[in-house]
Amino acid sequence: MELLKERIRRDGKVRGTGVLKVDSFLNHQIDVELLGEIGKEFRRRFEGCGINKILTIEASGIGVACIVAQHFDNCPVIFAKKNQTKNIAGDVYTSKVESFTHGRIYDIILSKEYLGTEDKVLIIDDFLANGAALEGLIRLVKDAGAEIAGAGIVVEKAFQPGGDLIRGMGIRVESLARVQSLSEEDGVTFVEN
Template sequence: MDLLKQRIREVGVVLSDDIIKLDAILNHAVDPALTTAMGKEFARLFREENVTKVLTIESSGIPIAFATAQELNVPMVFARRKKSLNTDSTEMYSERVPSFTKGFVTDIMVSRECLDANDRVVLIDDFIANGDAARGLIRIIRRSGAELVGVGIAVEKSFQAGGRTIREMGVRVESLAKIASLHQGRIEFE
């Protein structure tokens, strides 16, 4: 997606050969026009799949997933990272996943009321690096009995294994921008 690549070139801050900071458009602030465009593109890519739910993980995936769900006219569900006082763990699907950028392991949870065997789910997220969060969400989808129709990623760091490992599982992965390298502070796209 050319618009996303352009915005990454404009605001992306390369912190290392493995990490790019996109706070101005994805991870801290939200660019409404860009987010809407990404949602429309994901909806175009997955429209023929008869999606009934869009699933993401809090928090940076929520705006893009919402824009996608709005365009597809279906509900959006997000996996929580923290238990709240009104959370009953017996009523939740839960998975333990490490976070590449946060550097710790966390539990992600989705209410059993939000996913069931009648659902056709597209998973939408902002980034994929190692793919741990995506694999955790895929396990939750499968345990719920829902059908995963594909994964939409705004920014795939294709020099890391995440996207490849999800594809090797036989899952359709659509990435709007694929970063091939961040070597020496330069953003190189596929």
């Protein structure tokens, strides 16, 4: 998605060779107009897949998932929580996820009330690096007996193993910007389609 790549080139900040900060427009301060275009693109790519639920993980995937849902007939967005709360009572699906960003392992949870065998799920996330979050979300969907239509990723770090790992599981992954390399000197290089 050229619009997204241009925005990353202009406003993204590279830290070392592994961190791309896009918090000025994607996951701290959000450019809603850009997210609208992202939603349209995911709709185009997953048109006709029968999606009736969108799943993400808290926190930075929620904003993206909500805007994407508007382009899928306002289907419900559900998100896996990283902490058990008093609001989630009863049966839950759980999975362990190692966060690349935070450098720790989370037990993610999702109420069984909101995901079941009748659901066809599009997983949405802002980043794909090592694939741990996506792998955890896939386990939740499979545990629910739901069907995975695919995963929509805003930015994939193609130089890390996550994309290959998830595609190797037979999951369709559509990434809008695939980063080939990062450096503070040269900026961001994208995989050419």
